[in-house]
Amino acid sequence: MGENEMSVFGVPEAEEEVYRHFLRNPGTRADDLDVLLRSRPGEARAGIARLQELGLLLAEDAERRIFPADPEGALARLVDVRLHALHQELQRVTRSWHVIDGLRAEREARTPPPQGVEQLEGLAQIRNRIDDLAFFAREEILSVEPYTRLSEENIARSRPLDLRCLRRGVRIRNVVSSVALQDPTTAAYLRELAEHGAAIRVTADTTERLLVYDRRAALVPLDPRDTSRGALLAHRSGLVSNVISLFERIWDQADELSRAGDGTESSEDAAVRPSGIERRVLVSMCAGGKDEAGARKLGVSVRTYRRHVADLMQTLGAASRAQAALLARERGWI
Numbered sequence: 001m002g003e004n005e006m007s008v009f010g011v012p013e014a015e016e017e018v019y020r021h022f023l024r025n026p027g028t029r030a031d032d033l034d035v036l037l038r039s040r041p042g043e044a045r046a047g048i049a050r051l052q053e054l055g056l057l058l059a060e061d062a063e064r065r066i067f068p069a070d071p072e073g074a075l076a077r078l079v080d081v082r083l084h085a086l087h088q089e090l091q092r093v094t095r096s097w098h099v100i101d102g103l104r105a106e107r108e109a110r111t112p113p114p115q116g117v118e119q120l121e122g123l124a125q126i127r128n129r130i131d132d133l134a135f136f137a138r139e140e141i142l143s144v145e146p147y148t149r150l151s152e153e154n155i156a157r158s159r160p161l162d163l164r165c166l167r168r169g170v171r172i173r174n175v176v177s178s179v180a181l182q183d184p185t186t187a188a189y190l191r192e193l194a195e196h197g198a199a200i201r202v203t204a205d206t207t208e209r210l211l212v213y214d215r216r217a218a219l220v221p222l223d224p225r226d227t228s229r230g231a232l233l234a235h236r237s238g239l240v241s242n243v244i245s246l247f248e249r250i251w252d253q254a255d256e257l258s259r260a261g262d263g264t265e266s267s268e269d270a271a272v273r274p275s276g277i278e279r280r281v282l283v284s285m286c287a288g289g290k291d292e293a294g295a296r297k298l299g300v301s302v303r304t305y306r307r308h309v310a311d312l313m314q315t316l317g318a319a320s321r322a323q324a325a326l327l328a329r330e331r332g333w334i
Helices: 005-009 012-026 030-037 043-053 071-095 097-106 123-135 151-168 178-182 185-193 237-253 267-274 276-287 291-298 302-316 321-329
Strands: 117-120 141-147 171-177 199-205 210-213 217-221 233-234
Touching: 005 012, 005 071, 030 043, 030 178, 043 199, 043 276, 043 302, 071 291, 117 123, 117 141, 117 276, 123 151, 123 171, 123 217, 151 171, 151 185, 171 237, 178 185, 185 199, 199 237, 210 237, 217 237, 276 291, 276 302, 276 321, 291 302
Parallel strands: 141 171, 171 199
Antiparallel strands: 117 233, 141 210, 210 217, 217 233
């Protein structure tokens, strides 16, 4: 890292210098640091206290020596703290949208009400609107996308937004074509999303394409066979409700991704085996820590973490977390 690159994590230059010193000279005594760094009396001690709060330095041992925390783990925790702060800031911004509603109400008092349906032209406009809707989604994203494969470019474009939504606790329910699982790159990406908390099902008999954001906005193509012809974005509650009803019918008839199989294991084995993130949740449950700590370690929201816990308890038929951990061990899941 270059000079003061840790400022993005809230670590000022003077404290970064102290941390770098301990990386180069682990086991330095706190009392010796002022002399070694030629700082004012007590300045290094204050920096050490702050770095210990951030988890970058470990507590003094019996000989009053101090050692640095592992950079990878320490910075990962700082990233989580920073993302949490940014998420809270985003929530404050989005909660301020009522100001826009008030201004719009004043305008609409003098103009006819909007029809509640926008027509989007061209793939660029559709993609930009999808990015905006996904970025500001707060509760749930529903989608039916019968593509047969995703290019690496499409995956690279979608991954950051999809994982960001899942980290923030946005629930994603996605129905895809079973043909897509025959493409290794596409199948791997879908399973990656599932491991991070997305609910994905597959179907062999739908040509529908639709997206619904927070049950308030629904996007459907003008021609499902040619999405480049444009799309309709509905905001009116009646139209959105009809699209949601269609989604639920398709969802109910689709199969779980874990049961779909990819030719390497039986569908029965896949159905009962926990996903990667579920296994990590089980390990965290066995450790007996708080939900907040477990969620932070897994890189998901507390709400997503607790949803996994509830789903696992239901799958295992457990009445408590302790019983769930015991049953998981008996099945060889952990």
